[in-house]
Amino acid sequence: MAAASWPAAAASALAFNFASSLGVVFANKAVFKEASFTYPTALTALHYASNYAIVLGLLARGDFKAHAVAAADERWLVLLTTAVWAAHNGLSYLSLSKNSVGLYQARRHPRRCC
Numbered sequence: 001m002a003a004a005s006w007p008a009a010a011a012s013a014l015a016f017n018f019a020s021s022l023g024v025v026f027a028n029k030a031v032f033k034e035a036s037f038t039y040p041t042a043l044t045a046l047h048y049a050s051n052y053a054i055v056l057g058l059l060a061r062g063d064f065k066a067h068a069v070a071a072a073d074e075r076w077l078v079l080l081t082t083a084v085w086a087a088h089n090g091l092s093y094l095s096l097s098k099n100s101v102g103l104y105q106a107r108r109h110p111r112r113c114c
Contacts, residue, residue: 044089 024047031037059066069075 028043031043032040037043058064069078
């Protein structure tokens with residue numbers, strides 16, 4: 001990617017991430033309220049499964065290339081990051097009884113990486 005187009009691409013990715021996070025907040029609120037679906041863990045699992053399917057589709061289409069984590073230090077860092085993220089999701093559900101879903105989602109989604 002050319003150096004001049006990188007800031008525009010990064011800004012576009014951040015804007016899309018923000019917009020999609022808002023979409024998830026409102027969709028979750030509608031599912032929990034209108035459909036009376038009271039299983040936030042199952043809803044998160046559905047989000048993760050659909051994201052994984054989309055990533056596999058993009059990989060199959062050739063939009064990016066997969067690569068292995070080479071160094072042992074990098075593998076340790078990936079495993080640590082995964083463990084912290086999994087613990088974060090589990091602990092976040094403990095506060096759902098005290099916070100609205102919108103607050104929970106707004107707090108959770110902006111930390112996603114683009």
